[in-house]
Every structure is written in C-alpha cells, then in structure tokens.
Amino acid sequence: MFEAQLHGKLTIDQENLEDILTSNTFGAFKYVSPKEGLGLFLQKAINPSDNSSLELPDIADARYEFWKWLEEKGCNGCEPDVLIELNHEDGTKTMVLVEAKYRSGKSSEADEGEKCNDQLAREWENLSLLAKRENARPILIYVTADFALPIHEIKESQEELKSKGKEPANIYWLSWRYIPEVFKDSADIMLQDLVKLFEERYGLTFFQKLFIPQKIFINWSFQELRIDWNIFKKQIFEWRFKS
8 A cells, every 4th residue: 555655546535534544554553563663653642631741661562453343331332443452561451542533523522312422432431441351551542633732622522421420531642743753764664655655645744944055155246337317307206006
C-alpha cells in the first residue's frame, strides 16, 4: 500500500479513508520493535485533564488486533480501529484502544439511553471491563489530525460517563502530525516510507519554521539623472482617490 500511495496510484477518495491511514501507520508499527516504533509515538500522547504526557514501562512486546468487535456485558458494542496489548518488561500489562480519525469526528454522540452511546464513552466502557478481566491497565488513545487538543470532543465523552454514573475515562490525545517529527531520523526503512507518506501524500505535519535565505549583496548604482523643473512651472497636476 505504501508504494501505491507514494506513487499516486490511489484515488483521492481512497487516500482520504482513515482506515487506510490507520492500517499504514499501525501496520508499520506491527513490524517494528515497540521501542523504535509504537512506544515512541505513544510518548507524545497528552492527557487533557493536566496536559501530562503518557508514561509507560518499557515495552517487551505488543500484540495488535485491527477492527475487533467488542461488546462487554451491559455495554453497547463498538469496533475500535486498533486494540493493542502491551506486555511490559516489569511484568505488567496495558490494553491500549486506538480510535483514529482523519477528516471526520466521532461516529456517535450521547443519548438518553441507560448505556453510553458517545463513541469514546462506549469504547471506554468496553475497554475498561476487558482490561479488568485481563488484569491490565486500560488506556484509550484518540488520534486525530488536529493541530491542538480537541478538548470539546473528549469533554463530551467524559460528561456522558459522569451523567450515567460511570468512572471517568483514561483518555489521551495524539495527533497524526507527530509521525514525521518522531520518526524523521529513524533508520528503519518502513518508518522512513511512513514519514514520506505523511509529508508528501497527506501533508500531515506541524508548522516547522520559515526558511530565510542568506543575504545577497548586489553591486549596483543609479546613473546621474538631471531634471529641469522649469518646464513644469505652467503645468497643473491634479490627483484624487478612486474606490
């Protein structure tokens, strides 16, 4: 898929599919050591409640499941983009649910039902119960193309959980735009292609800096110009502004 996209073989509609973006990114991480791929990306995740970064113990291995259907008892079902089981070197485990967006927002909002219906709230309910059964720490990562934290969307999800007597969700936010920044110096050829894809096909980068060229000094001068102002004595010059 990388080569087809890098060479412009996909249609505009195909390139805009967030499923392809998710598959390219987390599919690449699947074949790269977590310490060189996924772990570095997750370090950029931000907690909206205090703007702190996500901290995880060293990752020993990661297991990926794409578009897995979850429907725990008492919950509305959901199909997160990626469910990742992280086993840490200290023996602990983390269940990471990734909900990825590109050019769309959440697929469902809060309603008056007993069960949570907001997409992130729904996914958190399922994730927290699954993680409890697996004796793992649950983390929901909301990945978007935003330049800044989409606090309103996450706040809506937390409000529905609260209104229905649920515990607050452990939600972190990540921007796709961190990919080129994090992996620009990667030695892995797959991650190099991923960066190229983000920069050249998606344009998903943060503003870096303006390039100011070096000063160039040009040796030039005016020739002497003589004007006989006497010829203008009888002339009347008029001017006015026009809209």
